[in-house]
Each structure stands twice: as C-alpha cells, then as structure tokens.
Amino acid sequence: MPDTNGENGNGKKKRVMFIYGTRPEAIKMASLIKRMQESDVLEPIILVTGQHREMLDQVNELFKITPDIDLNLFKPGQTLNTLSSRILAQLDPVLDEHKPDAVLVQGDTTTVAIAAIASFYREIPVIHLEAGLRSGNIYSPFPEEANRKIAGQVTALHLAPTQMSKDNLLREGIHESIIAITGNTVIDALLHTVALPQKFTDPRLTELASSDAKVLLLTTHRRENWGKPMERIARAVARIAESHPEYTVVFPAHMNPVVRDVIFPLIKDYPNVIITEPLNYEEFTHLQGIADIVLTDSGGVQEEAPSLGKPVLVLRLNTERPEAVEAGTVKLVGTDEDVIVEEVTKLIEDRTHYAEMAMATNPYGDGHAAERAVAAIAALLGVGTRIPDFGAA
Numbered sequence: 001m002p003d004t005n006g007e008n009g010n011g012k013k014k015r016v017m018f019i020y021g022t023r024p025e026a027i028k029m030a031s032l033i034k035r036m037q038e039s040d041v042l043e044p045i046i047l048v049t050g051q052h053r054e055m056l057d058q059v060n061e062l063f064k065i066t067p068d069i070d071l072n073l074f075k076p077g078q079t080l081n082t083l084s085s086r087i088l089a090q091l092d093p094v095l096d097e098h099k100p101d102a103v104l105v106q107g108d109t110t111t112v113a114i115a116a117i118a119s120f121y122r123e124i125p126v127i128h129l130e131a132g133l134r135s136g137n138i139y140s141p142f143p144e145e146a147n148r149k150i151a152g153q154v155t156a157l158h159l160a161p162t163q164m165s166k167d168n169l170l171r172e173g174i175h176e177s178i179i180a181i182t183g184n185t186v187i188d189a190l191l192h193t194v195a196l197p198q199k200f201t202d203p204r205l206t207e208l209a210s211s212d213a214k215v216l217l218l219t220t221h222r223r224e225n226w227g228k229p230m231e232r233i234a235r236a237v238a239r240i241a242e243s244h245p246e247y248t249v250v251f252p253a254h255m256n257p258v259v260r261d262v263i264f265p266l267i268k269d270y271p272n273v274i275i276t277e278p279l280n281y282e283e284f285t286h287l288q289g290i291a292d293i294v295l296t297d298s299g300g301v302q303e304e305a306p307s308l309g310k311p312v313l314v315l316r317l318n319t320e321r322p323e324a325v326e327a328g329t330v331k332l333v334g335t336d337e338d339v340i341v342e343e344v345t346k347l348i349e350d351r352t353h354y355a356e357m358a359m360a361t362n363p364y365g366d367g368h369a370a371e372r373a374v375a376a377i378a379a380l381l382g383v384g385t386r387i388p389d390f391g392a393a
C-alpha cells in the first residue's frame, strides 16, 4: 500500500491547489505548503487571490513561498460582495485550466467561502484546514462564522485543529470518517519563528526590547468592532497609557483605513504609545514574546499568545476558540471602555491574578499539524494513510 513517502501508483503526484488571500491564511498554510513540497505523492499548486496585498506578500516573502498564480484582485475599500464576485469570476477559469485533484482552503475569510463554492461547483474535492471552529452566532464574528460554515458544507475532508472543533462538526452531522484532528498549523509557524534570533527593524522596538518598560500589545481589526466599539477600545488604551507610564503600548496597525482613522487620533500623541505598520510575522512573534499583556480581537493572536504564556484579553464577547479561555490564559472582555481599563489594571496591579493567567498552555497544537494534515490529504486522495490525531493517546 502506498504511503505519504512512497510511490504514487501511476507515478504522478496528486495536485492540491492551495487557495488563500489574507495574512492569517498565509501564516497558517506555510508549514503545510513546505511539508507538501517535500512529499513524493502530493504536489502543491499555490494560488493567491490577493484579497490582501502588502499584508499577504509580507508572509509569503518571509516563508519563501512563491505563488504559481496570483489573481491580484485586491482593491482598496473592497466590499464583501464586490470581492466575492471577483473571486468567483476569476477563479473559475483557473480551476478549469488546472483541474487540481483537490483544493485546500484555510479558515474563514471571504476567499475561503467563495473558493470552496467555486471548487465544489467544479466538482473538485474541498479540504478545509482549521475546520469546525464555531462561535454559535453567524453575526459574530461577521462574516467569518458564516464563511466557515459555508465552506464546511461542501468540504470533503475537515482538518480540525482540536477535539472541540471536531465535536462541533460531529454535532452538525458530519461523518467522523472525513474529520482528522491535526492541531493548528499556526503553532507550527509560531514554534518555528519564535526560535529565530530576535530582531526588530523599527528602532523604537529595538530600544523598547532592551528597556525596562513593560509592553501592552494591541491589535484590532474585526469588522463587528468597526466604529464605536473600536473608539471605546482606543479610549480605554489611552487611559491605560496615561495612568501607567511604566507600560508602553505597541499597536501594529492593520492596513484598513477604517481601523486607522478611528484608533490613531485617540492614542497617537501619548509618549508611551508606539504605532507601527503591520509587522512581518517574525517580528510580530518576537513582540508577543516581550509583551506583558496582549489586548486583541484577532483569531490567530488568541492562539499564539497562550503558547507564549501571555495573558490575553479578547476584545470580543464570544469566541470560536474556547480552549484557551477554559485553560485560563484568555479572558473575553468585550469592548466596554471601563471594563477594558478595569481588566488591564487588574492584570497590572494584581500579580497573583497575572501569574494565574500567564500559564503557558498549548491547547491549539504541538508543532506537527502539517505532518498530520499531509497524511490525511494523502489518504483522502488514495495515496497514503493517516497518522494519529493531535491529542490521541
């Protein structure tokens, strides 16, 4: 019987088209692409939609991944519908031309939902990486909860990161035989990157890293936080910067002007606030490493910071990533200004509470997700066998 390292019966590798468009998808696909490039039975074809541009290219450059196809369809101020229609129209002829044996999508962006539908309509099996995350509310996160459910409906192989995500899929009636628990590939990327020597391009961060200042790391971009909630987040951060000068707030800003226009004016004039362009993944990982507290509405950061033993206050009222909340490293604080100030102050002033939250925990992966994913994909395509799930005894 052929396996992932053996010969494929007809001597030709099965071709898996990776379709992605944004920063987090690129980060979470990197280890899998690298692994598949080494396979004797599978071959990756890399297609980027270009839903993001600079923030996507930054990751591909870091991991030395060169797309085979770039739809380059990014347009500033793109709406969900204009973006979706461009993806659908431009993807179809490419799928028809390349006829991959499977398409792999990751996560819950618009690129994911639309690429999954386009592939399904072409009768190409869809593989969903990071399958089964659920908040239980299709309006939060919006539109991500719906996007991942849509992708899940047409998926032939669900690569769930954890037992909890697998359980969500089972509850929706998905058959156990088409689910593999791989761990989250974000931990593969994190463990690889955090081990690299620490360096910052921005001299303000180099100076910060060698100073006594404590770091409060802020990221925010979620669509449901646009406008007033983001304004409240910024006001809270400004109050903390003012009352705790021993802390430096670092805000690597998402490129979206909707985010920048609200946040910048409210925090930029504090001497202990550093606003940067999006950091490359390596530098952002090192920034998480030197942070004392992380304040975020990001999905990926909720997974990474607990692995680094950093208390995370999540600027949302629900999460599809409950594992680290249960472990105690992540707390949902929402976007009420007073509540954010209160929770950050508690972490700053009550170090027993801090120590309880700062317990490193790895519920999302062990750094071997890509190996499990490649084996499960090879099994799906009849050229290999699975290896034991993440967390299997």
Ligand code: UD1
Residues within 6 Å of the ligand: 022, 023, 024, 051, 052, 053, 054, 055, 056, 075, 076, 077, 078, 080, 108, 109, 110, 111, 143, 144, 221, 223, 255, 256, 257
């Ligand atoms: C998207 C995803 C979200 C994911 C996030 C990761 C959807 C609907 N949303 O949200 O799930 O969490 O990416 O960051 O798929 N921009 C640039 N350059 C870039 C990237 C973005 O200028 O490289 C600006 C543009 O003005 C763009 C805006 O950001 O219009 C929003 O980008 P978009 O991909 O539509 O949504 P995100 O908020 O980034």
Ligand code: UDP
Residues within 6 Å of the ligand: 023, 024, 027, 186, 219, 221, 252, 253, 277, 278, 279, 280, 281, 282, 284, 285, 297, 298, 299, 300, 301, 304
């Ligand atoms: N990230 C990065 N540079 C930054 C901010 C974040 O490389 O300046 C990484 C972060 O480590 C995580 C991912 O981007 O892996 C999260 O992306 P984002 O918050 O944009 O999207 P989400 O995870 O919420 O979908």
